[in-house]
Amino acid sequence: MVLPIITLKIExxxxxxxxxxxxxxxxxxITFVLTSALVLMAGANPLEAYYYFLLEPLTSRVSLxxxxxxxxxxLLTGAAVTLAFSGGFWNIGAEGxxxxxxxxxxxxxxxxxxxxxxxxxxxxxxxGIMGGMAxxxxxxxxxxxxxxxxxVTTLLLNSVALLVVSALLNGPWRDPISQWPQSPEIASAAxxxxxxxxxxxxxxxxxxxxxxxxxxxxxxxTAFGIRLRAVGMEPExxxxxxxxxxxxxxxxxxxxxxxxxxxGAIEVAGIHYRLIEAISGGQGYTGIVIATLSGLNPWAVLxxxxxxxxxxxxxxxxxxxxxxxxxxxxxxxxxxxLVMLAVLLLQSYRIRLEHK
Amino acid sequence: xxxxxxxxxxxxxxxxxxxxxxxxLLATIGEIYTERxxxxxxxxxxIMFLGAFVGFATAARAxxxxxGAYLWVGIVAAMLAGLLTSLLMALLTVTLGLNQHVxxxxxxxxxxxxxxxxxxxxxxxxxxxxxxxxxxxxxLFPGVPILDPLLNQYLLTxxxxxxxxxxxxxxxxxSSFGLNLRAVGENPEAADAAGIDVFRMRYIALAVGxxxxxxxxxFLSLAQLGAFSPGIVAGRGWVCIALVIFxxxxxxxxxxxxxxxxxxxxxxxxxxxxxxxxPYEMLLALPYLVTILVLAIxxxxxxxxxxxxxxxxxx
Numbered sequence: 001m002v003l004p005i006i007t008l009k010i011e012x013x014x015x016x017x018x019x020x021x022x023x024x025x026x027x028x029x030i031t032f033v034l035t036s037a038l039v040l041m042a043g044a045n046p047l048e049a050y051y052y053f054l055l056e057p058l059t060s061r062v063s064l065x066x067x068x069x070x071x072x073x074x075l076l077t078g079a080a081v082t083l084a085f086s087g088g089f090w091n092i093g094a095e096g097x098x099x100x101x102x103x104x105x106x107x108x109x110x111x112x113x114x115x116x117x118x119x120x121x122x123x124x125x126x127x128g129i130m131g132g133m134a135x136x137x138x139x140x141x142x143x144x145x146x147x148x149x150x151x152v153t154t155l156l157l158n159s160v161a162l163l164v165v166s167a168l169l170n171g172p173w174r175d176p177i178s179q180w181p182q183s184p185e186i187a188s189a190a191x192x193x194x195x196x197x198x199x200x201x202x203x204x205x206x207x208x209x210x211x212x213x214x215x216x217x218x219x220x221x222t223a224f225g226i227r228l229r230a231v232g233m234e235p236e237x238x239x240x241x242x243x244x245x246x247x248x249x250x251x252x253x254x255x256x257x258x259x260x261x262x263x264g265a266i267e268v269a270g271i272h273y274r275l276i277e278a279i280s281g282g283q284g285y286t287g288i289v290i291a292t293l294s295g296l297n298p299w300a301v302l303x304x305x306x307x308x309x310x311x312x313x314x315x316x317x318x319x320x321x322x323x324x325x326x327x328x329x330x331x332x333x334x335x336x337x338l339v340m341l342a343v344l345l346l347q348s349y350r351i352r353l354e355h356k
Numbered sequence: 357x358x359x360x361x362x363x364x365x366x367x368x369x370x371x372x373x374x375x376x377x378x379x380x381l382l383a384t385i386g387e388i389y390t391e392r393x394x395x396x397x398x399x400x401x402x403i404m405f406l407g408a409f410v411g412f413a414t415a416a417r418a419x420x421x422x423x424g425a426y427l428w429v430g431i432v433a434a435m436l437a438g439l440l441t442s443l444l445m446a447l448l449t450v451t452l453g454l455n456q457h458v459x460x461x462x463x464x465x466x467x468x469x470x471x472x473x474x475x476x477x478x479x480x481x482x483x484x485x486x487x488x489x490x491x492x493x494x495x496l497f498p499g500v501p502i503l504d505p506l507l508n509q510y511l512l513t514x515x516x517x518x519x520x521x522x523x524x525x526x527x528x529x530x531s532s533f534g535l536n537l538r539a540v541g542e543n544p545e546a547a548d549a550a551g552i553d554v555f556r557m558r559y560i561a562l563a564v565g566x567x568x569x570x571x572x573x574x575f576l577s578l579a580q581l582g583a584f585s586p587g588i589v590a591g592r593g594w595v596c597i598a599l600v601i602f603x604x605x606x607x608x609x610x611x612x613x614x615x616x617x618x619x620x621x622x623x624x625x626x627x628x629x630x631x632x633x634x635p636y637e638m639l640l641a642l643p644y645l646v647t648i649l650v651l652a653i654x655x656x657x658x659x660x661x662x663x664x665x666x667x668x669x670x671x
Contacts, residue, residue, distance in 0.1 A: 042477060146656060149665075163641045330472065334465035338448060
């Protein structure tokens with residue numbers, strides 16, 4: 001595995017911890033200053049708008065639960081992208097893997113009518129993982145075997161996934177009862193039970209928290225995690241240290257695709273109970289925002305996803321209260337992504353080969 | 357009788373192919389300039405969308421104000437929007453040297469959000485999509501069979517095929533600008549040593565690219581549709597990313613690719629309206645699948661610019 005004389009050491013040439021925690025806060029502040037111009041254009045007071053964005057959703061139980069509901073799939077897509085980017089696999093295709101996972105989960109969810117829930121639910125979620133893995137397998141193998149840049153292949157497969165979903169919903173899966181392009185409902189045994197009655201929060205939230213913690217441990221505490229980060233930072237150095245780079249890339253990619261696929265499965269089994277075209281609506285891309293906001297630190301995915309979910313919820317509150325178009329939320333997320341990317345320049349990483 | 361109706365179908369299809377290929381061609385050429393300098397601009401999808409919106413909103417306002425050349429005002433505004441967003445992309449990726457794919461996606465998300473925000477702000481929530489009187493097609497051969505329906509095209513289509521493509525082919529391959537651009541994209545260190553301003557060249561390439569992408573978007577709203585809707589671009593930018601690779605970063609081959617992919621889209625549209633029960637999604641997926649296949653076959657030999665995705669730092 002690792003040659004005896006050389007060990008890999010990943011160093012973080014960063015300013016002290018408090019500054020690292022301060023960077024996202026700085027990015028949020030800059031973003032709000034920049035986007036307040038749009039709030040003014042919409043004829044509202046920016047301070048009031050940001051109150052409705054950030055604080056109002058936290059004051060009622062309904063909207064607080066809604067933040068957790070929205071955070072559920074985002075935690076997974078954020079973790080999926082963080083994992084892939086940390087390993088140097090530029091997976092731009094979480095959106096497509098999400099859709100592939102949702103599709104596979106729907107297929108199984110429709111087929112398990114006779115199964116009891118303890119079997120139906122794991123099978124449905126497993127199908128989602130497999131779907132996501134299958135969707136990322138082609139770009140991953142093309143990168144490993146043929147050296148083809150994964151950015152373009154993962155990106156293009158997003159559009160293909162959306163077309164596959166559309167073909168299924170307008171063709172074989174078209175619900176005969178409704179005229180909408182949507183699949184029939186999955187088996188009731190495959191539906192994730194509610195966590196809080198009369199809300200949309202379901203068991204998937206706890207499952208997702210568990211997975212994010214497990215991924216955090218994997219990346220930061222295990223031997224595989226060290227290899228993953230080594231390959232991500234300097235593949236040549238990693239190869240020199242005896243790491244089988246292709247194996248690490250393949251594992252990283254499959255894990256990432258599987259996690260994104262699971263997000264799709266959980267949205268089917270926990271929220272919609274069926275496949276619809278808007279099942280993802282860009283949550284795979286939002287995963288990239290979350291991964292960047294977390295600075296590729298797996299533990300920071302949790303607050304980052306919750307924050308983005310808060311902005312999602314808050315944009316509806318602002319829209320209702322002040323008449324600012326709901327799309328302000330999207331602009332804020334995109335601005336935050338770009339600002340955070342720039343702010344991260346203040347932090348640098350370095351990998352070192354240490355001779356013992 | 358059958359032959360003549362087949363002929364009508366084919367002529368109609370070819371004419372539609374030219375129209376459908378126009379925005380693809382404009383944006384693809386734009387992306388080729390950008391990528392030749394060594395920068396991947398994934399903002400293309402969003403810049404097309406913003407171009408479509410800004411062009412439409414400005415034209416609608418100018419039309420309401422009674423301006424005769426309102427469509428051209430829209431075109432100029434769209435190009436300006438493309439210029440500004442691509443300069444932002446340049447600031448992020450060239451000056452700051454940030455990750456190109458994440459920056460590009462960020463630009464796409466930003467432009468999409470801004471356009472939708474602006475659309476709501478300018479037009480409110482209306483049950484019917486606001487419309488304008490779009491560009492008229494140019495009639496070159498009135499009444500002449502085949503030629504009349506075939507060449508009944510928008511001015512922008514003529515511009516894209518007969519001005520932009522030859523001009524870009526010459527600029528990129530023959531002019532000193534093109535050679536410098538290629539040097540910057542292949543080996544910025546050597547280019548810098550030879551006295552070429554790497555940063556300036558990349559800014560210019562991104563700017564030209566952004567203007568063309570926005571023009572492609574504006575063609576959709578100001579010529580083809582006379583309206584703006586959330587689904588107006590619908591992944592065309594991603595098709596262009598595929599087309600650039602398919603065309604191996606060459607303007608002439610980009611035209612061939614845009615015609616091929618445009619032909620597939622136009623055929624799908626016509627089959628759909630004729631109620632032929634083919635799963636049209638399969639046709640729509642073709643451009644993506646063909647490009648992935650081409651990549652798989654060409655493999656490592658795909659002639660990516662040498663400094664593709666690599667920010668340049670002066671030591």
